[in-house]
Amino acid sequence: MMRKVAVIGGGWAGCAAGVELAASGVAVTLFEAARTLGGRARMVDIDGRQLDNGQHILLGAYSESLRLMETVGLAADEVMLRLPLQMRYPAGTGMDFVTPRLPAPLHMLAGLLRASGLDRTDKLALARFSTTARWMDWTLHQDCSVSELLDRYDQTERLTRLMWRPLCIAALNTPPERASAQVFLNVLRDSLGARRAASDMLIPRVDLTALFPRHAGAFIEGHGGALRLGTQVRRLVREGGHWRLDMNGAPQAGERFEAVVVAAPPGNAASLLEGHAEIPALSAFEYEPITTCYLQYKPDMTLDHAFFALVDDPEQGEWGQFVFDRGLLDPARSGLLAVVVSASREAITPGHDTLAASLAAHLAKAFRRPELMHPQWSKVITEKRATFSCRPALSRPANDTGVRGLALAGDYTACDYPATLESATRSGVQAARIVIDALS
Numbered sequence: 536m537m538r539k540v541a542v543i544g545g546g547w548a549g550c551a552a553g554v555e556l557a558a559s560g561v562a563v564t565l566f567e568a569a570r571t572l573g574g575r576a577r578m579v580d581i582d583g584r585q586l587d588n589g590q591h592i593l594l595g596a597y598s599e600s601l602r603l604m605e606t607v608g609l610a611a612d613e614v615m616l617r618l619p620l621q622m623r624y625p626a627g628t629g630m631d632f633v634t635p636r637l638p639a640p641l642h643m644l645a646g647l648l649r650a651s652g653l654d655r656t657d658k659l660a661l662a663r664f665s666t667t668a669r670w671m672d673w674t675l676h677q678d679c680s681v682s683e684l685l686d687r688y689d690q691t692e693r694l695t696r697l698m699w700r701p702l703c704i705a706a707l708n709t710p711p712e713r714a715s716a717q718v719f720l721n722v723l724r725d726s727l728g729a730r731r732a733a734s735d736m737l738i739p740r741v742d743l744t745a746l747f748p749r750h751a752g753a754f755i756e757g758h759g760g761a762l763r764l765g766t767q768v769r770r771l772v773r774e775g776g777h778w779r780l781d782m783n784g785a786p787q788a789g790e791r792f793e794a795v796v797v798a799a800p801p802g803n804a805a806s807l808l809e810g811h812a813e814i815p816a817l818s819a820f821e822y823e824p825i826t827t828c829y830l831q832y833k834p835d836m837t838l839d840h841a842f843f844a845l846v847d848d849p850e851q852g853e854w855g856q857f858v859f860d861r862g863l864l865d866p867a868r869s870g871l872l873a874v875v876v877s878a879s880r881e882a883i884t885p886g887h888d889t890l891a892a893s894l895a896a897h898l899a900k901a902f903r904r905p906e907l908m909h910p911q912w913s914k915v916i917t918e919k920r921a922t923f924s925c926r927p928a929l930s931r932p933a934n935d936t937g938v939r940g941l942a943l944a945g946d947y948t949a950c951d952y953p954a955t956l957e958s959a960t961r962s963g964v965q966a967a968r969i970v971i972d973a974l975s
Contacts, residue, residue, distance in 0.1 A: 537562035537759055538974050539791075541780060543768045543807065544798030546574020547956050548944040550751035551963025552796045552970075553760065554603050559971050563760035564792070565752070566780070568767040572748035575918050576956060587743045588916050590827050590859055590873045592705070592842075595735035596725040597957040599964055600747070607750040614741050616841055616864055620726070620734040622698055624652070624844050625901040630697045639731045640665075657694045664688045665727065673724035674717070678927040681711035681719050701844050701856050704877045707925040707953040708823045715927045721951040738841055740864045771795060771807050771941075778940070794940035794970040798963060800920070801947055808943075812936035819930055820947060825921035826879035828855070828894045830910040834869040837862055838902070845874075845901055853897040854882040854890065870911075872898070879917065887915035922954035923947050934965045940973045942966035 538561050542553045545567030553563045571577050579588045593600060593615065601611050611617075619642070621633040630652030634642040643665065647658050667688060675684075681703045685695055695711075703711045706722045726734040739746050752762050770781035777791040797804050805817040838860040845855045855874040862869035874894045876882045882890055891913035899907040923929070931949045934942050944966035946959035 538793050539564070540794045540796065540970055540974075541566065541768075541778065541792040542796045542798055543780075544574070544800075544803075544944070545569070545572040545748065545752075545762075545764070546798060546945075547576055547747065547959040548946060548963040548966075549574070549796070549798030550748045551599070551603055551960040552798055552942075552944050552967040553755045553963075554606055554751050555964045555967035556796075556970065557755045557758035557760050558606060559967070560758075561760075561971070561974070563755050563758075564763060564790075565755055565760065566763045566766050566768050566782075568765070570765050571744060572752050572762075572764070573744045574748075574959075575921055576743045577748060578742035578744040579916070581914060581916070584914065585742065586829055586914060586916065587739075587827070587873075589743070589825055589918055589921065590857075590875050591739060591743065591956060593737040593739075593956060594726050594733065595737065596729060596733040597737075597955075597960070600957050600960045603751070603960060603964070604747055607747070607754040609747070609750055611737065614746055615737040615739050618736045618738065618841065619731075620646070620736060622701070622844050623840060623842075624697070624846065625903075627903075628901050629844065629846055632698070634731075634734065637731065639729065639734070640669075642731045642734070643727060652697065653694065657691045660689060660691045660694050661698070664690060668720060668723065669728060673720045673728060675720065678715055678717045680927055681707075681714045681716050684716035684719070685711065696846070697844075701847075704856055705875075706955070708825055708877045708922040709925045709953075710878050713924065713926055715925050715929060715953075717927070718925050718951070718953050722953070725951075738859065738864060768799075768807065771797075771811060773811065794942075794973055796942050796944055796963075796966045796970060798944040798966070800945065801923075804943060804945065808936065808941075811941060812938050814932045814936065814943070816930045816932040821924040821926075822920040823877075823922050823924050824879045824883065824917055824919045826876040826883055826890070826915060826917040828874045828876070828891050829914045829916070830872045830874065830891070830895055830898070830907075831912045832870040832872070832907070832910055834862070836870045836906070838872070843901075845897065847876075849881060852893045853900075854879065855894050855897055858898060872910075874898070883915075883917050887917075891915050925953040934962060935969050940970065942969040 632650040634646035772779040861871040946954040952958040
C-alpha cells in the first residue's frame with residue numbers, strides 16, 4: 536500500500552515537493568487554496584486575457600528546476616528560449632554585452648573585450664571584481680550590502696548603473712543599497728563563475744503555469760495522487776502517528792496522512808505549524824513587490840531581440856529595468872511587450888494607469904520609436920509580496936521543522952539563493968527528501 540503524504544500549497548515549492556514524492560512512490564494529495572497551480576508564478580485570466588502574473592528569467596544554473604521539468608516530461612529548450620548571458624540596452628542608451636559560446640571563463644573575457652558602451656576603466660573594474668570574487672571563492676567573512684561590496688572593489692559608476700544594479704534588482708528583487716552581498720555572490724558564483732551553460736538565460740515561451748505547475752499536477756495524479764484545488768487548509772491535527780487536516784474550519788473526515796509538507800507562505804505556514812513546531816524566523820520577513828506592465832501594440836511591432844535592459848531613472852519617472860518582446864517568444868503574442876519593474880513600491884504609488892503611461896513613454900524614448908507611446912491596451916499586474924527583502928545576514932528557516940514527518944518548503948527557507956523559482960524548487964525537493972527519510 537502506498538504511503539500517503541499531504542502537500543499544503545501549490546506554488547512551485549509545493550509542486551516540486553509533490554513531484555519528488557510521487558516519483559519516489561508516495562501517494563501525494565496536494566492542497567491549493569487557489570483554482571490554479573503556480574502560486575506567485577502562474578498564468579492569470581484578466582479581462583478575458585491570459586497573462587502571467589510576472590515575467591521570469593531562469594538560468595542554466597537552475598539545476599533542480601530543469602531536472603524536475605524533465606521528470607514531468609518537459610524539454611527545457613522547447614518551452615524556453617536559451618540565450619547566452621547578455622546585458623543589452625537600446626542603441627545609444629547603455630552597454631551591449633553578449634558572451635560568446637566559449638568555455639568558461641573565456642566566454643566572459645571575450646564578451647568583455649567585445650562589449651560596447653563600456654570604456655577601458657569599466658572593463659578593468661569588471662575583470663578585477665570577477666578575478667577577486669573567484670580568488671575569495673565567492674564568500675564573505677561578514678555579509679554586507681551589495682553597494683558596500685561594489686564600493687569595496689572600486690566598481691565604476693557606469694558599470695554599477697548598467698550592469699551590477701540591474702542584475703542585483705533582477706536576481707534579488709532588492710535594491711543594492713539594502714541587498715545581501717553574500718546572496719548576490721552566490722548567484723554570480725553559480726552563473727558567471729561556473730561552466731558556460733550555467734550562465735545561459737532561459738526565457739519562458741509558454742505561460743508560467745504551463746512551464747511546470749500544470750505538468751507537475753498531472754504527474755502527481757498520474758502516480759496515484761490527487762489535486763485539491765480551491766481548498767484552504769486551516770489546521771493540522773496530530774493524531775497518534777498520523778496527521779489530519781481541517782479544511783475551511785471543518786475536519787476532513789476519514790482522511791489522514793503519514794506526513795505533511797507545508798509549502799504555504801510564511802504567515803500561513805506559521806499558523807499551520809502553531810502548536811507543532813516553533814520557527815521564529817517565519818515572522819521576520821519584509822517583502823518587496825514586483826510589477827509587470829503589459830503593453831499591446833499592432834502585431835507587426837517587434838523589437839530586435841527577445842529582451843532588452845532599460846536604464847531606470849525614478850527621478851524622471853522611468854521605472855522599468857527590462858522589456859520583453861513576447862511575440863518573439865510566442866508568435867500568438869505578436870505585438871505584446873512586457874516591462875518589468877522590480878522592487879516597485881514607489882513606482883506603483885501614483886497608480887497603474889500613470890505607471891503604464893510612463894513606461895510607454897520610457898520605451899518610446901529609449902528605442903526612439905514614437906509609436907511606442909500609444910499601445911492599443913495596457914495592463915499592470917503587481918505582486919505586492921512577490922519576494923522577501925533579501926537583506927544582509929537574513930535568518931531563514933530550515934526545511935526540517937524538527938518534528939518527524941513534518942517539513943517546510945518555500946523560496947524563503949534556508950538556501951544560497953534569493954527568492955527565485957529555483958530556490959522554491961530546491962526547497963520543495965529538500966522537504967520531500969526529509970519526509971521520505973522519515974517514512975523509511
